[in-house]
Amino acid sequence: MVVAYLTYDSPTLRACAATCSSWYNVTVPHLHHTVTFRQWSMDISREHLNPLASLDKLELLPFVKRVQFEKAPTFPWVVPSVFNSQSMQYFCALVNLQDLAIADLDFSKFPVGFGGYFGHFSPTLRSVALSCPKGARRQLLNFFRLFPKLDDIKILYYRGRGEAYEALDPQLIPIREGLRGRLTLRAFDEEGLLKDIIVAFGGMRFTSMDLHNVRGVQLLLEACGDTLETLNLFPDETFQRGKRGPGI
């Protein structure tokens, strides 16, 4: 129980794990809770999921609850070529993954969709965070539709979307009765996309929202009129100065 409070304190967790076998058993799920992938050069992208191989060898992959792909300095690197057959073998062994965070995901790099790469997380994935995603509106929605158990959605930009998402197919059929749980949006200026998300998911029933410089706040508030319990308003003056019209 006490060890759970040390989730973000890796040095202490490692020290606990080295104490004795009992402490090791208690500590190891927390020590391997999060796996972070970073990329510094385009040349080695295919080797980038290699850390999973060592975790697999030690039978630690089932302990991983959160995977995060960090932003590369100059290019989006989460592309299909990263997920070669060997990497996918390990990637698919993350059977308890609950939380996925990807920076700079470019949907256009996945012309045949995402199901083959991320779809196997659908039974367990509860939280998705996309930082600066790029691509068509339909692709963004289809990505979220892969994960029916989502109760925590984050879509974040640094200075606003900057370009319009394409119009959504009006025939899109809602996949379930409303998104639930928690929504985090930052520097999000696509009110039209919010409307489409509401349509595509058959409404919104979020109980918690973190809204950091969002256009269309009132739309969200009204969509979640009878469910919203906690509202986080984290405004940013810089963003406001550069944008037209009201927001947070």
Place this chain on the structure above:
Amino acid sequence: MPVLPQHIDLSSNTALRSLEVLLPSIMWRHTPRIRELFSTIVSPEFSELVVVFSEGEAHCPSGDLACALREMHEIKEFRVLFCLETLEELRVSSLHRLTLQARAATVAGAYNFLPRPPLVFSRTVTKYDRFKSSVGVMYERQAVP
């Protein structure tokens, strides 16, 4: 200039229980907007305001803050919670300092308009999740006795 929500109306949010704002959002020059926001709250469930401190702000500017909170409390009653957001690891010293300052302000009577003194707690945001640099928040509420 505009920092806080303009034209935001919470009258449709009938289940709203808690509102969270950053410390700078609640201080004197933004208080009128927060007051406007409070005046739109109709939820019978509404009961708490969480003031979020980042680690660099781990001190309690009791005068201005208490004044702003008092103005809001006149519009709508709520309990106050101070949340210290820390990156990756909880800095116990920061939390302790904030707790002591909140207690001192309470003893000095700064929060005597509240039925209960502010509760101080912390939550951890991961490096990746840290706002300004990246994504949202992962919570770990740790109430301080």
